[in-house]
Amino acid sequence: MSIYNLKELPYSYDSLEPIIDSSTVEIHYDKHHRTYLNNLNNALVGNEFLVAGKTIDEVLTNVFELPDEIRQKVINFGGGFANHNLYWQILSPNGGGIPSGKIKKAINEQFGDFSKFKEAFSSAGKTLFGSGWAWLVVDNDSKKLEIIKTANQDSPLSIGKTPILTLDVWEHAYYLKYQNRRVEYVNAIWNLINWDEVNNLFEKAM
Ligand code: MN3
Numbered sequence: 001m002s003i004y005n006l007k008e009l010p011y012s013y014d015s016l017e018p019i020i021d022s023s024t025v026e027i028h029y030d031k032h033h034r035t036y037l038n039n040l041n042n043a044l045v046g047n048e049f050l051v052a053g054k055t056i057d058e059v060l061t062n063v064f065e066l067p068d069e070i071r072q073k074v075i076n077f078g079g080g081f082a083n084h085n086l087y088w089q090i091l092s093p094n095g096g097g098i099p100s101g102k103i104k105k106a107i108n109e110q111f112g113d114f115s116k117f118k119e120a121f122s123s124a125g126k127t128l129f130g131s132g133w134a135w136l137v138v139d140n141d142s143k144k145l146e147i148i149k150t151a152n153q154d155s156p157l158s159i160g161k162t163p164i165l166t167l168d169v170w171e172h173a174y175y176l177k178y179q180n181r182r183v184e185y186v187n188a189i190w191n192l193i194n195w196d197e198v199n200n201l202f203e204k205a206m
Pocket of ligand 1: 028032084172173
């Protein structure tokens with residue numbers, strides 16, 4: 001039996017068209033995401049007690065407590081599993097528009113207004129060198145919103161931040177449709193952001 005399992009996508013592969021094409025969603029979810037999960041479960045064989053009863057988010061939050069021989073595997077594969085969980089969760093065929101509720105107020109307070117936030121977040125996604133992720137996070141101590149980038153599959157959870165919005169800028173997330181045009185992918189993704197879900201995550205993080 002697997003320790004961790006893949007949640008079903010809350011929408012069909014083709015439902016994010018034309019922003020993200022059906023093939024990209026299928027390969028990204030069913031191959032890339034599933035492979036991170038399988039590698040994570042394989043890495044934990046014989047070490048199940050280390051993660052017993054913990055969600056992957058809880059494990060990543062305390063990842064530096066894990067023994068040396070398993071820690072980097074959990075950072076890579078557990079991060080890949082958890083990061084993609086959030087990515088699918090905050091996208092929606094009915095997404096887009098502007099935030100409302102508490103997250104709207106917090107974005108305005110921290111970044112000036114929504115368009116300034118959008119520009120700063122997009123810039124993080126466009127300028128990240130190599131493979132990684134752009135994030136909107138709540139810092140666990142200050143409870144302030146921050147835009148950060150992480151390389152590879154590193155999770156903000158492991159550095160005291162709670163992610164509430166993310167953008168995968170690994171080439172596998174966009175290459176079939178956008179090829180080298182990452183900027184177009186980053187600009188288009190705003191049409192899919194599920195702000196109700198981001199607001200829920202924000203309220204939980206506070
Ligand atoms: Mn990915």
